[in-house]
Amino acid sequence: MNARFGEFGGQYVPETLMNAVIELEEAYEYYKKDMAFHDELSDLLNHYAGRPSLLYFAKNMTRDLGGPKIYLKREDLNHTGSHKINNVLGQALLAQRMGKTRLIAETGAGQHGVATATAAALFKMDCDVFMGKEDIQRQALNVYRMKLLGAKVHSVTTGTQTLKDAVNETMREWTRCVHNTHYVLGSVMGPHPFPTMVRDFQSVISRETRNQILALEGELPQAVIACVGGGSNAIGAFYHFIPDDGVDLIGCEAAGLGVETPHNAATIANGMPGIFHGMKSLFCQDQYGQIASVYSISAGLDYPGVGPEHADLHRRGRAKYVAITDGEAVEAFEYLSRTEGIIPAVESAHAVAYAKKVAKTYEGSIIINISGRGDKDVASIARYKGEDLYE
């Protein structure tokens, strides 16, 4: 298994973790060729997570935008409400095969934490989730959901108290107890084999989408659009279209208050090569390599780095990355709610916003990956709009 995507990727972890990532790599290498493992994972995805997810023709949006046919890949309809479950079920099953009894995870918006807590409950494993204090306040409902599922949620009070710091703390915890614990990394980031393994587990999205669109339209879409924080839903939505040169792959980063302001999380727009969280990739940082404080209304995109495969797709020009502001995302959040009766996660709303901007430049069909549902965001969007609403 190649540990790198061009110059990006690698395995930059402390010596204490080296045997753990090597053991994980070997186990993954073995089980990815194991039919029983595949059958059990497929069964879980189909009968527990509710796959395949729908590819929905957004008739009202198509009519309103007056361009290509708009399709929505409905990852929001998965059990636990987002694409995160695809990866978590794969990793939990692998951890169980490896004899681990405890799962730990970082979470930003809480979706990955909820998915991990869910898998831990299903597999009867212990579960600890690390979440920035700031995010715990933003996503109180998801915090309670994790507790309900039997997980312990740890408030991370270091640094910016968001996703980046939650990853730091989960890695520190992993070095303490690597013998019985698997770190369920939530995105296509971290040390090898995580970026490859998480991408493989998420690539079920594009495997289904490609078949679905060919069955519906008889031809490939002109574009696939997805939001990018670490980039797991985007890589999942892109992966099986990468060899299809005619399909534009577009990742939407969080521009926060604007890419020119200090308050954004647009790593590909503003980042530089660096080494952090186990990988060489692009990071928002200063001239001395200090990792920047980033900002987005969306807790799930509020991360100063991006997965190494995205950095490589960007470097190769195979995928294009654009930045969407808080304002544009909130407008799209409301737009999809009213136009199609679908409330998307504010993360996914970044992809909807860009699709609205460029729809007219396309013919044929385009696909937007709706990575998660927006119930978790309703209160914070209400507050953004000036309403005094708390969960």
Place this chain on the structure above:
Amino acid sequence: MSKFISFITAGDPSLEKTREFIDVLAEDSDIIEIGLPFSDPIAEGDVIQAANKRALEQNTTADKVFDMLENVPFNKIVLLTYANPVFVYGYDRFFKRCKECDVYGVIIPDLPFEERGEASIYADNFGIHLITLIAPTSAQRIQMLATNATGFIYLVSSMGVTGVRGEFTTNLDDIVRQIREVTDVPIYIGFGISTPEQVRQIREIADGVIVGSAIVRIIAEHGDNSSPHIKQFIKEMLKNV
């Protein structure tokens, strides 16, 4: 000189004070480890994380730390930092500055053996030791790591991050024995050492000890007036040796 490595974070509470503390530490240390602060020190516990934060709030940069080190006569300074500050500074430029400042070695906890090639070609070029860490989990890797070690070996006492703790991994003497089969490079044990009794125990199985968090905690408490407290603490730590 005792086989004792002391650690402080550069710029905590200020670079002027770091310069002063180095002179105090030099009295009883054969190697002084200086932390070049990083925003996200993932191998550190609470105490050194907080020191990194204080140092960065003082706008401590690699350039300023190198400028300070240029005038330090002590000739066994080792820098500890993370892969990103070195990579972004530029490996070539970083190790060149180390050479100019007479730095003895560099420790980069998140640059494991398999990834060190991109840095070690420059470190070797300028004659700077890229220090090897060995952990309680290293197992079958010990021989490979030890064979390639130069300067000294940093043996991590126990699982987890830096910081004061009561107990160490039980198989430390076994790890030391395995290292000794392939190299004579001095072995220093660090992570969690804070009492004279621990120093005595460690010295029975390894060449020396590394003390970090316990000193940094004194600086957190006493700030600018830490020098006499550091001096007294190290004397106490070494009383059984």
